[in-house]
Amino acid sequence: MSTFAQLLVQYMDRMGMSNSELARRVGFHRHTLIRWRRGEIVRPDCDKIRACIPHLQLNPDEGNALLMAAGCAYRQRSGNTALGLQGDELLPDEALSPFVVGPPITDPRQFCGRHIALQRIYKLWRRFPLQNIAITGERRSGKSSLLHYLKHTVRTEVSSQHQVVLVDFKEARMRQQHSLLVHLLEALGLPRITDCSLITFEELISHHGLQKPTIILMDDIEYGLDSSDLDQEFWWGLRSIQHNYSLGKLGFLLTSRQAPAKLALEKGKPSPFFNVFGYQVVLDKFTEEDSLDLLKRSPIAFNETDTAWILQHSQGEPAILQHLCEIRLQSLEEGEDVSDTEWRTRAESLLASL
Secondary structure, eight states, X not given: OOOHHHHHHHHHHHHTOOHHHHHHHHTSOHHHHHHHHHTOOSSOOHHHHHHHHHHTTOOHHHHHHHHHHTTOOOBOOTTOGGGTOOSSBOOOGGGSOSSOOSSOOOSGGGOOOOHHHHHHHXXXXXXXXXXXXXXXXXXXXXXXXXXXXXXXXXXHHTXXXXXXXXXXXXXXXXXXXXXXXXXXXXXTTOOOOTTOOHHHHHHHHHHHOOSSOEEEEEEOHHHHHHOSSSOHHHXXXXXXXXXXXXXXXXXEEEEESSOXXXXXXXXXXXXXXXXXXXXXXEOOOOOHHHHHHHHTTOSSOOOHHHHHHHHHHHTTOHHHHHHHHHHHHHHHHTTOOTTOOHHXXXXXXXXXXX
16 A cells, blocks of 8 residues: 555656645645655644645545545545445544454554555456455454455555445345345446346346446355355356456455355355455464554553563454553553553453453
8 A cells, every 4th residue: 555655756746746836835844745755754734634635636536545544534425335435524533443342444544454465456456357356364364354445445546447346245135135236236336126136137237337347345255155045046147247248347355264165165055256266365463563553553652561562462363452452552541550560461361261
């Protein structure tokens, strides 16, 4: 993912705008801009960045990308169901928890790590035909969080022409063929058919085609395969649509705890659809760099002793790391002295229960 400094340099160079000119237009010192471009300021002033956007003539996706790279709140385009976006604006920065315990991360500003995996995925989707990708990993490895992050970033990191659809098979309606197909039709901007069947869906795709490159993200494919309504014929139909009607402009990404072809065979629904996921990305433990990046997000800095203890006991497990950071932050916010270790008793109790 491009950094704030990289994007700023790119957008300024495109406009042929100097540091002095942009600083004069926005109303702050050019040395601030120079430090931004060098990456010397980790968290730049969000209001100043927003003031730069119209002078750089950024479209909504580019403005969002610049703000998100700087860790700022950004505006979403209303009613963009193809991107899964609702409403006009994300929560303000101060309303976001630095650590997320339990639910998947859905706000891109709270996402951390997985830089190598993301760059591999973006690269595969910058060329045609769009490739199919399987994200595999153990429970609580961050698969769902990665999908939500991709939902928000594909249009800024790959191409603004791409449309992205999220299908979460944990939702009951996504496990019913009719409601799933209607969801896909609406997201793709195709005519909505009240009584939609797989045949009708294929005919609509065949007749209208895909106007834009399309990525369909499928989370927790296990639940989809467990549905009796999503039978073997349904999965064969998806394979046929991609092979015969998409002209290389349709790609799938799914998450699973194991290789999709093996899982489908175990569920009694083998299909060529699951054989096309030649690219598999395994979500392993966080690197130390990723772990440290998360720890640095604490609004109250952890000392070196606490940092070392958390790194040692989390062992790079994303969910455990979030838990331990949250416990330590909570203790500090409640007034516990930075040298106290009582919080570790609670942390060890948590570790024993996991």
